[in-house]
Amino acid sequence: MTVLERIKKISKKRGFSLTKVNDMAHLGTNTIYSWKTKEPSFNNLEAVAKVLNVSVDYLLGKTEKEEPVNDTRDMEIEEALNSVRMYQGKPISDAQRETMKGIIRAYLDAQDKNE
Known part of the structure; x- marks a missing residue:
């Protein structure tokens, strides 16, 4: 479409x-x-x-x-993922994108706790 x-x-x-x-x-x-x-x-x-x-x-x-996406953190994650369109020469799948979102969220949450 x-x-x-x-x-x-x-x-x-x-x-x-x-x-x-x-x-x-x-x-x-x-x-x-x-x-x-x-x-x-x-x-x-x-x-x-x-x-x-x-x-x-x-x-x-x-x-x-x-x-x-309404949450500011989610918007930042989306922006970061929008720059990642390919991995090893292949487009990232929706499943990979969701996995990467989880990893980035966990990383950012850990950073917030360390501040």
Whole structure:
């Protein structure tokens, strides 16, 4: 499923037209429709994710969880994991990503206790 298809699906679920989402995200005219043929910028994608109350990772198809990440620590972990897309030349799986999240959380929790 493409980014545009995911946006269409979640917009419909939220009761919004793509034009309405486009306007609510303060994007230029037909910006979302242009994503049929070109890649969206991160800032525009983030604006749409906020309007739809989903994560950017959901719109990109990296997760099936629609809920956005709200906790600051979780956001930092997500940012760190977004830079890790490959390991030994292969894309990381969702299971590996979840394992890495747990390791990073445990590490950060231990650091907090040592402060």
